[in-house]
Amino acid sequence: MNKVLMKGNEALAEAAVRAGCRYFFGYPITPQTELPQYLSKRMPEIGGVFLQAESEIAAINMVYGASGAGARVMTSSSSPGISLKAEGISYIAGAELPCVIVNMMRGGPGLGTIQPAQGDYFQATKGGGHGDYKLLVLAPASVQEAVDLTIQAFDLADKYRNPVMILGDGILGQMMEPVEFKLTENNELPVKEWATTGKKGRKKNIINSLYLQAEKLEQHVNRLADKFGEMEAKEQKAETYLTDDAEILLAAYGTTSRVCRKAVDMAREEGIKAGLFRPISLWPFPEYALQQVLGRVKGILTVEMSLGQMIEDVRLAVNGKVPTDFYGRVGGMVPTSRDVLEKIVAFREVL
Amino acid sequence: MLEEIVIAGFGGQGVMSMGQLLAYAGMLENKQVAWIPSYGPEMRGGTANCAVTISNTEISSPLVTEPSVCIVMNKPSLDKFEPTIKTGGLLFVNTSLIDAKPKREDISIYEIPANAIANEIGNSKVANMVMLGAVLEVIKAIEPESILESLRKVLPPQRHNLIPLNAQALQKGAEMVR
Numbered sequence: 001m002n003k004v005l006m007k008g009n010e011a012l013a014e015a016a017v018r019a020g021c022r023y024f025f026g027y028p029i030t031p032q033t034e035l036p037q038y039l040s041k042r043m044p045e046i047g048g049v050f051l052q053a054e055s056e057i058a059a060i061n062m063v064y065g066a067s068g069a070g071a072r073v074m075t076s077s078s079s080p081g082i083s084l085k086a087e088g089i090s091y092i093a094g095a096e097l098p099c100v101i102v103n104m105m106r107g108g109p110g111l112g113t114i115q116p117a118q119g120d121y122f123q124a125t126k127g128g129g130h131g132d133y134k135l136l137v138l139a140p141a142s143v144q145e146a147v148d149l150t151i152q153a154f155d156l157a158d159k160y161r162n163p164v165m166i167l168g169d170g171i172l173g174q175m176m177e178p179v180e181f182k183l184t185e186n187n188e189l190p191v192k193e194w195a196t197t198g199k200k201g202r203k204k205n206i207i208n209s210l211y212l213q214a215e216k217l218e219q220h221v222n223r224l225a226d227k228f229g230e231m232e233a234k235e236q237k238a239e240t241y242l243t244d245d246a247e248i249l250l251a252a253y254g255t256t257s258r259v260c261r262k263a264v265d266m267a268r269e270e271g272i273k274a275g276l277f278r279p280i281s282l283w284p285f286p287e288y289a290l291q292q293v294l295g296r297v298k299g300i301l302t303v304e305m306s307l308g309q310m311i312e313d314v315r316l317a318v319n320g321k322v323p324t325d326f327y328g329r330v331g332g333m334v335p336t337s338r339d340v341l342e343k344i345v346a347f348r349e350v351l
Numbered sequence: 352m353l354e355e356i357v358i359a360g361f362g363g364q365g366v367m368s369m370g371q372l373l374a375y376a377g378m379l380e381n382k383q384v385a386w387i388p389s390y391g392p393e394m395r396g397g398t399a400n401c402a403v404t405i406s407n408t409e410i411s412s413p414l415v416t417e418p419s420v421c422i423v424m425n426k427p428s429l430d431k432f433e434p435t436i437k438t439g440g441l442l443f444v445n446t447s448l449i450d451a452k453p454k455r456e457d458i459s460i461y462e463i464p465a466n467a468i469a470n471e472i473g474n475s476k477v478a479n480m481v482m483l484g485a486v487l488e489v490i491k492a493i494e495p496e497s498i499l500e501s502l503r504k505v506l507p508p509q510r511h512n513l514i515p516l517n518a519q520a521l522q523k524g525a526e527m528v529r
Contacts, residue, residue, distance in 0.1 A: 005375050005384070031390060115391065175413060176371065176386040178378045255414075262412035336416040 003178040008143045008168065009034035011179045012102060013042065015150035016074050018181050020189050021100070022048035023073040025062035027055060029081045030114040031170035032104035036076065056081040060088030060101075067097040068207040070195030072154055076102035078170070079120050080111055082128070089163060090129025094209030096194075096224070098157035100150065101135070102166045104173040105305075107332035115332025116170030116255060121309035124167050125283040132221050134228045136164040136235060137282040139253040143177035149280070156235065158190050160227055167282060169305065171255040171334065231284055238286035239278045242268065243293040246275025248344050248351075249322075251290070251302040251314050253279045256335065260303050263340035274344055282310070287317035299323045299351045303340055306330060323351060352382075352407045354492045355415040357432055359400035360424025360445070365479035369422070370401035372483070375505065376497035377405040385413035398427050405492050420490060422482055424465070426451060443486055445478065461485060461528055468523050477520035484524025495521045 006014070013035045016024070024043060026036040036052065043050035049066075053059035059075050066073040077085060082103045092099060105120045107113035124137045136156055140146035146168060153164040196205050211217035241261055243249065248267070252260040257278040267274035277293060277300075279286050300322055302311040308326045315324055327343040329335045356373065360366040370386050377384035383406045389399060402415035421436050422443045423429045429449055436442055438457045447466030463485045469478040487495050498521060502514055 003378060005371070005378050005386070170390065171387060171414070174388055174390050176374060177413070178384060258410075258412045259414060265411060334414060336414070337412055338416065 003180050005176050006143060006179050007034055007174060007176050008146050009104065009173040010038045011143050012076075012146045012150050012166065012168075013038040014181065015147040016100065016154070017042055017046065017048070019072065019151045019154040021072040021074050021154060022046070023063075023066040023071045024049065024075065025051050025053050025059040025066070025073070026075050026077065027053055027059050027081060029078045031106055031116070031173045032076050032078045032102065034173065035102065035104075056084035057088065060085040060092070063099050063101075064088060064092050064095070064097060067092065067099045068095070068196050070192040070197055072158075072189060074100040074102065076104070078104045078106045079108050079117070080106075082120065082123065086123070086129040088129075089135070090131050090133060091209050092163050093129070093133035093135070093224075094131060095207050096161040097163070097207065098154075098161050099163050100153045100157055100166065101163055102168070105167065105169045107330065113332040114170065116305060116334060117330065117332055118169055118254060118256065118305040119307070119309070119330065120167070121282065121304070121306060124165050125285070125313070133224065134162075134231070134283055136160070136162060136231060136284075137167050138164065138237075139167045139280060139282050140172060141254055141257045141278065143172070143175060144179050145280075146172060147179050147181060158192070160231060161194070162227065162231075167254070169255050170332075235281055236284045236286040236288060237280040238289040239280060240289070240293055241276040241278070243275035243277065245273050245296060246293070247273040247296055247298045248348055249275050249277055249293065249297045249300045250340070250344070251277045251279070251300055251310070252304065253282060253310065256303050256305055259335055259337050260340055262337040263344065266337060266341045267344050270341075272344060272348060279310070285313040285317065287313075290314070290317045294318065294322060297322055299325060299347055301325045301327060301340075301343060301347050303335060303343075304328045305334060352405070352492060354403075354405045354420055354490060355418050356403045356405070356420040356422070356486075357400060357415055357418040357435070358403070358422045358424075359398065359428035359432055362397055362399045364399075364424045365476070366399050366422075366424060367401050369479045369483050370403045371505075372498050372501050373403045373405065373493060375501035376493045377403075379497050379500055380493060382407060383410050385410050387413055387415075398425070398431070400428065400432075420486065422486060423449065424479070424482065425449065429453065441489060443482060445482060447478070461489065463524065463527050465524070468527070469520060472516070472519050472523060474516060477516060480517050480520035481524035481527075484521035485528045486524075487521070488525035488528050495525070
């Protein structure tokens, strides 16, 4: 058996190493600090670079630089730190640079709290930084999935030359579960002909997000739009649980989806036909998969650790065909399965 | 089999490591496990707790809000977690540090003077292992040998001299509930 018991933060860090990431720039913040802590020890062992920057803003711009030079690079933070990185993330997307950004969300707004939350869904999927750009956003629900998605994230970032965000929360970061690293050290990384590696013997490469001529910028942004369109077509990902005969469908991602899965089991014990739809990719939102499970669904209850953010994408995807309701806790509070069950029962009565 | 266990006490009583050992041992026995710490703004001497889930099937929610087993190492933990235990659940109370009696009548209560026993065998630090020994004897979800195997894996070699003491503590705890 090759399983090890690891914290989400540490497992995710090791996954990055296995995926060939050799550069990490970050700044500590609870509840993700074990991730940089782990890499501060691990990177020197494998000839990589771990650097604790003077701020989140510095760290994200170091990511820009390393990625521009063709490196596999990652940064991580938690909610307030991601806000600080937002400008750099927009620049990275504009300059079409691949990287992986981890956000282990905590309660906000402002400094908020160190406890888990999901209040950064809008920031992750709808922008955060300025301008027309999109991040691929992946939301693991277990430590094993955090490992698997992190490894995929580096490949997706390279494939689309676009930043990929792993969106977890404090519980995923702090929780320990058995994990298996299914990939050996990946030494064959894609060749990056666009990287600024020194121009000797080839044509000049320029990495930039500034296009002062409107016609040129429009061309550039439209090209980005084509890329985002391709991601929307190809990268939607979701998991369903007991949806075949479901009349009440729960929609939840990350830690909250685990709470909801248990609530589904509890509801089934009471004879309520409940099911769960769990987006794994938050952007692109898995709308096709959601539309496919609507068969007998009478109502969709979205559950989040927020005031209601993903529910907007759920509503867009079902486009008024099915009634929707919402249950959320905020401020670092986590909904319990029993709370969700009560909400299912109440929702069922009004349908 | 599904055990949802909450372990609570003062910071420094080894409640986090007790939980991690349980999870590690469960993994070695090819069971599904999850361990979640409370990571609130705690300080030294404050309360700490963790939740461990051990199951034969996939764990839906690793968050434990209605534990089937609750281990309390100090009085504030008894006050906080006694009301949360599932009907028919088990409560293990460290009577060395808790004078108060539990109030619930719909659960099984095991009173273990964990610190006193740990002192008898020569090291108060293994009070957590005494407690764990008692718990394992009752719930039978994990073999004590798997706990010792986990210790061999997580302790650095220069600390392996402490394993016999831990084995003795598990043993003494188990004797308390036989």
